[in-house]
Amino acid sequence: MKVPSLLTLVFVVSSLLFSSCASDEETCTETTWYQDSDGDGLGNPSVSTTSCTQPSGYVADSNDDDDSIATSTGSTPVAAFDDFNEDAVTVSFDGDEITIESNGLPNHTSPYWSESNSLYIAPSVANESQMSPGTISSTSYTLTVQATPEKASSTSATGLGAIGIAVTGAPIFNDEEGPNIALSANVASGFDYAGAHMGPTGYHYHLEASNVTENTTLSYDDEKLVGILQDGFLLYGRKCDATSDHPSDLDASGGHIAATQHSDGEEFYHYHIINETYIGSYILLFGVDLQGTPNTIM
Structure with missing residues (x-):
């Protein structure tokens, strides 16, 4: 059995x-x-x-002959330009090119405005003794980029002066205060809440905005559009709209291919403010190499 x-x-x-x-x-x-x-x-x-x-x-797609550079970056969504300050910025389209012209006058408050200006406020973040001389005045910036910018075969270091134009109309600068002179905590302490100050060429941004009551229009640890850089790629805040969190797939320049609030689900290459401190508690807007071919900001 x-x-x-x-x-x-x-x-x-x-x-x-x-x-x-x-x-x-x-x-x-x-x-x-x-x-x-x-x-x-x-x-x-x-x-x-x-x-x-x-x-x-x-x-699943195996059609990348050179996987060290992105061969498909997508087109810059036209809707992104709706976020630019229309009182300062004019955007025009001509075939495959986009031209951004600005008078450099931001649409937010700052202690760097003349006291007679309605946008003037007393310093809320800036150390008044460290503020640079001068007041905000009209300047001229023109940037022409490709509507479908591409990554270059090699990256390019940014230089002194404007490396991009912010949605407010004021220019974006890198992490240098002079030739081979990096920003210091002492200099940064004179920046307003917008992460900007005056320089020989006028008012410009270096840092992410501060999380204060006065900041109602600028990006602080969020997915807001910051501006466009001189290689034609857009710069967004530290968070990604596609995930509502800090992206984990950024390249060395803080870029990746993903959809944003402007692209209606279409993915395209763009930068993010890199989520790491630079000096003290300050966070740079852009202090790395450009992935595309830089165009001159005139």
């Missing part, structure tokens, strides 16, 4: 194992995935793996 029972048990266990394996095979179809190092949605045909689910950093 024991032998038949044992055989029966073996048969039942074997049947269960076979049924389980068959079930797994039916629900798991392995796919070949290709490494996407540059985050452009196209994979390297020479580096692949197979898996039932998509691994992080891999895509």
Whole structure:
């Protein structure tokens, strides 16, 4: 009697194992995935793996001949230009080119306005003794970029002067205060809540805005559009609209390909303010290399 029972048990266990394996095979179809190092949605045909689910950093498309640079960056969404200060900025479109012209006059309060100006406020963040001389006045900035900017074969360091134009109309500067002179905490202490101060060429931003009551229009640890840089790529705040959080897939320049609040679900390459402090508690708007080809801001 024991032998038949044992055989029966073996048969039942074997049947269960076979049924389980068959079930797994039916629900798991392995796919070949290709490494996407540059985050452009196209994979390297020479580096692949197979898996039932998509691994992080891999895509199904294997048409990237050079996975060190993004070959598909998407077009700059026209809706983004609706965020620019229309009293200071004029945007025009001519074929494949976009031209941004600004008088450099921001639409927010600052202690750098003349006291007779309605936008003047007493310093709320700036150390008055460290404020740079001068008051905000009209200047002229013109930037022409491609409507579909592309990554260059190599990155470019930013230089002194304007490297972009903010949505307010004032220019964006990098992390230098002079030739090979990095910003210091002492200089930054004279910046207003907007992360800006006066210089030889006028009022300009270096830092992310401060989280104070006076800041009602500028980006602070959020997904707001900050402006456009001289290579044609847009710069957003520290958070990504697609995830409502700090993005984890940024390249060395703080860029990635994703949708934003302006692109109606379409993904395109853009920068974010990198979520790390520079000096003390200050956060730079942009202190790294440009991924695209820089255009002159005149």
